[in-house]
Amino acid sequence: MSFGGPQWPQEPPQGQQGQGYGQQPQGQPGYGQQPGYGGPPGPGQPPPGPYGQQGHGQPGHGPEPFPGALGGGPGTPDWGALADASASRDRRRRWLVIGGGAVAALAVGAIVATAVVATGKKNDEAGKGAGPTGTAAPTGSPTPEPTFSSVAPPPPPNPKDYISDPKKDKAPLTTGGLFPGKKLTMDKRPYEKGATAATTDCAAVTQGTLGALLKANGCQRVLRATYVKDGVAVTVGVAVLPSEAAALKVKNQAKGGIAPLAGAGVGDFCHGTVCLRRANAIGRYAYFTQAGFTDGKKVTTADKPVFLASDDLGTFAFNQIYAHGRAQARAAAGTPAP
Structure with missing residues (x-):
């Protein structure tokens, strides 16, 4: 059987008003006394009339009630x-x-x-460049305008390219890098790590016909580790092959399985009994799991803890192999690793 992994806003002051008709202009005679009027009569002059005005030399005629009312008279x-x-x-x-x-x-x-x-x-001065504009640099020169390239940057390297091509896949792969730490937790499910091992004799760490298949397809190395949880042990093995095509061939033709790895607190398991074997591949790596009970009990389709443990370790292997490619892609792009 095989398992999959996660595939990414006044007017001007008016001047003074003119004098009305009741006012007299300066220097012109009005209704007031005029020179020669109102004084005692001179020699040979008649006495003044009742209004203080003189007659006009005609005896018997009284003064005009309104002198000058018809426009006559000197005043x-x-x-x-x-x-x-x-x-x-x-x-x-x-x-x-x-x-x-x-x-x-x-x-x-x-x-x-x-x-x-x-x-x-x-x-006009500004247009002629009379003075610098913008923020001056320490040297006094104007700040340069930013420029943008019309050429699109190349896409970041694809991690899968590094785990598929042996000419790019040059980073060393060790059991300590592939299976780090003493414990593994998958979706809050903790697994204790047991023994680890690596070998170039690919066939020696297999069961059934898997060894011959690995050898025929140019297997270069196999790295293994065992994890245990609640009486279920799982050995995960990763085989390094010369090409992606070779890894796919092994995945599709796999019979038998990776040999269980005991030790470091984990006893012998999956010998002389039925266990769950799976195979898969990514890039030029084929990976396998063998899961069973530590007490030798046979595995059936009803034993969900065994299937769950096999899924967890298969997903972990997939993630670790992909991380191996991602680290090399970051290094090639000059991007620091997280």
Whole structure:
């Protein structure tokens, strides 16, 4: 039988308002006293009228109740002239306001234009490389821009290539490296390690016709270790072959099995009784398990602990062989091992 492993955002102040009609312009006579009015009469002059005003040289005529009401008389204001003067002043004020606003607008425009020119000058200097940009290196030179290659990096080496090709698979393989430590735990199931061994005489550590098959396919070496748990012992053997094709051939044609390895606290087992044998391969390595009871009891299909132990040790062997290839692939790529 065979088993598989895991396959990866004012207006301008208004100026002052003009004077109204009730106000008099400076230097012009109004309703107040005028020169020559209100004093004592001179020689040959008639006495003043009841309103303090003189008559017009016509006896019997009293004074006009409203002097100048019809536009006559020397003290009557010229209302048209006053209106024209007021309108002229208003026009001057409006022009002053408009002129002041224009001057203010020109001043703002000049400020904005100056700012634009200054900004343009700075931009022009920057465009001409007036000063370095970016973070300066210790030497004062600008920091170089990162560059990226258009060529894709090569893929990482495939570990399986190293365990399939003997020209790449140069790392030494030992029992201490392949079966490290004193204990093995698979999915919380602990196994105690027993004896280990390695030999170049592949046929000598086999049962049945497996030895002849290994020899015929150029077997170079066999490494073994035994593990035990709850009265079930398992010997796992790894055979090194010259090619992947040879390992596959051994897997497919295997009859018999790896010989059980006793010692280091594990007694003899799987001699003269029925045990569970399995074979598999990865790369140029073929690996085998032989599992049975330490008390010599025959294994049946109902003995799940034996099958489970065989599965665990077969998976462990697969993982260890693959790890051997991965370590060589990391070394070739210059990647440190975890």
